[in-house]
Amino acid sequence: MTIRILGIETSCDETAISVVEDGVHILSNVIASQFEIHAQYGGIYPEMASRAHIKAIVPVAKQALCQAHLGWQDLTAIAVTYGPGLPGSLLTGLNFAKGAALSCDLPLIPVNHLEGHLYAHWLQTGVAGAADGRLEFPLLALIVSGGHTELILMREHGNYEYLGGTLDDAAGEAFDKVARMLELGYPGGPAIEESAQQGNPRAFNLPRAWLPGTYDFSFSGLKTAVLRTLKRQLGPRSPRQTADMAASFQASVVEVLAEKTIQAAQEYETSAILLSGGVSANMALRRAARARTSVPVYALPPVLCTDNGAMIAAAGTWRYQAGVRADWELDIEPGLSWA
Amino acid sequence: MLISDAQTFEFISRSPKQTRRLGARLGALVQGGDVIALEGELGAGKTLFAQGLGRGWGASTRLISPSYVLVRRHERPQDAQKIYHIDLYRLNTLGEIIDLGLEELFEAVQSICVVEWANRAPDIFPTDHLWVEFHWLDEYRRSLIFRATGERHTVLLRKYHKDLIGK
Numbered sequence: 001m002t003i004r005i006l007g008i009e010t011s012c013d014e015t016a017i018s019v020v021e022d023g024v025h026i027l028s029n030v031i032a033s034q035f036e037i038h039a040q041y042g043g044i045y046p047e048m049a050s051r052a053h054i055k056a057i058v059p060v061a062k063q064a065l066c067q068a069h070l071g072w073q074d075l076t077a078i079a080v081t082y083g084p085g086l087p088g089s090l091l092t093g094l095n096f097a098k099g100a101a102l103s104c105d106l107p108l109i110p111v112n113h114l115e116g117h118l119y120a121h122w123l124q125t126g127v128a129g130a131a132d133g134r135l136e137f138p139l140l141a142l143i144v145s146g147g148h149t150e151l152i153l154m155r156e157h158g159n160y161e162y163l164g165g166t167l168d169d170a171a172g173e174a175f176d177k178v179a180r181m182l183e184l185g186y187p188g189g190p191a192i193e194e195s196a197q198q199g200n201p202r203a204f205n206l207p208r209a210w211l212p213g214t215y216d217f218s219f220s221g222l223k224t225a226v227l228r229t230l231k232r233q234l235g236p237r238s239p240r241q242t243a244d245m246a247a248s249f250q251a252s253v254v255e256v257l258a259e260k261t262i263q264a265a266q267e268y269e270t271s272a273i274l275l276s277g278g279v280s281a282n283m284a285l286r287r288a289a290r291a292r293t294s295v296p297v298y299a300l301p302p303v304l305c306t307d308n309g310a311m312i313a314a315a316g317t318w319r320y321q322a323g324v325r326a327d328w329e330l331d332i333e334p335g336l337s338w339a
Numbered sequence: 340m341l342i343s344d345a346q347t348f349e350f351i352s353r354s355p356k357q358t359r360r361l362g363a364r365l366g367a368l369v370q371g372g373d374v375i376a377l378e379g380e381l382g383a384g385k386t387l388f389a390q391g392l393g394r395g396w397g398a399s400t401r402l403i404s405p406s407y408v409l410v411r412r413h414e415r416p417q418d419a420q421k422i423y424h425i426d427l428y429r430l431n432t433l434g435e436i437i438d439l440g441l442e443e444l445f446e447a448v449q450s451i452c453v454v455e456w457a458n459r460a461p462d463i464f465p466t467d468h469l470w471v472e473f474h475w476l477d478e479y480r481r482s483l484i485f486r487a488t489g490e491r492h493t494v495l496l497r498k499y500h501k502d503l504i505g506k
Contacts, residue, residue: 047438169404224382
């Protein structure tokens with residue numbers, strides 16, 4: 001029997017709802033981005049985020065069903081992110097999911113947002129470099145975004161081991177902060193990547209925090225080094241210097257991320273590496289990882305790197321098949337991590 | 340010359356490790372209702388100090404940078420107290436800062452508020468608080484200036500001072 005799951009994702013600044021069939025076929029993937037709302041803050045602004053979710057969620061859900069040519073009665077279940085994320089944002093999605101599940105008499109499936117980022121790799125994309133579900137365990141996943149930088153060992157469905165993560169700033173956060181220092185705008189990831197294309201990655205000698213013997217990361221020292229270097233420069237910064245700094249900073253982040261990910265993949269002898277999260281859209285990161293290993297490195301189309309409902313529906317499908325159901329007491333868990 | 344009186348003292352940290360330890364020593368003393376304001380430029384050691392504070396207090400989760408989400412909540416196993424680790428770095432106007440709901444957090448008896456970039460909104464703090472300024476001296480050394488206002492935090496600062504200096 002065909003399983004059609006509506007996936008609802010509102011953990012941060014995207015109101016995203018999607019219908020996925022059998023955990024792999026994306027029937028619709030609607031995302032109302034709050035980019036313009038948050039650009040003026042140089043990052044997410046929680047109060048504005050939850051207000052925007054409330055406004056967007058009903059139209060986004062309608063559009064997701066409409067694009068899939070389905071009605072509520074055609075769905076098998078509703079999957080929803082219950083953590084980690086911003087409390088106000090999570091609540092909007094969860095309450096909407098509960099209401100819809102209750103009124104349509106559908107099972108409610110709780111999904112961990114981070115797990116969703118892994119299951120995005122089971123979706124059919126038809127894009128070069130994507131796994132499209134052709135995966136064998138064990139797998140090594142790097143989740144890199146504005147809020148997360150984590151290395152996860154996935155031994156089988158639903159079985160995760162946290163190998164390490166950032167001790168201070170998330171990689172995406174470092175991109176945002178350095179973009180702000182260089183006056184390149186928000187979000188920092190794409191802005192730095194674009195500027196870096198014109199720059200020399202060896203122009204500035206920036207530190208790399210290797211933290212040997214661990215799979216942890218630290219980007220705070222790098223951020224400070226960029227600031228110190230910029231302060232030492234006299235006079236106005238030329239576009240060339242900005243591009244050189246963007247390139248040098250990006251090289252430092254990418255090198256550490258790629259190198260440690262490959263080390264972990266080797267140590268745990270994984271069959272492939274999965275890159276997930278907004279920062280995984282960075283082409284320099286993909287190139288650096290692929291250049292260092294013969295193990296396949298899978299990456300996603302940009303729309304599935306950042307937060308989306310399809311990945312929640314995909315993870316929800318697996319959980320649905322495993323018999324996971326939420327009761328009406330399900331609450332948000334803003335600090336949820338790996339079980 | 341180092342500043343030192345009943346409500347103010349300065350301490351020179353010689354390494355990131357020491358900054359974290361200084362935080363941990365304060366963390367062992369803080370209680371629900373305490374408000375710790377941190378001021379200093381990027382890379383001055385605010386997050387490091389806050390991380391130490393969380394560890395000294397016994398947080399079950401590591402305090403990582405809250406810049407992206409603005410507020411991170413941490414708990415500890417032994418009681419219902421919470422640390423709210425707050426970052427005002429990205430906020431521009433007082434209205435945005437007030438919208439975060441900090442006033443409620445400041446008043447909650449179970450919550451300890453640790454606020455980075457406190458100087459973005461000095462006026463929102465309750466009169467009773469501990470203010471910590473971080474100054475960059477060189478690559479490793481930082482000057483930390485602690486200023487207590489109000490009775491509660493003056494007592495806290497005195498205990499902390501005694502704990503660090505032994506008098």
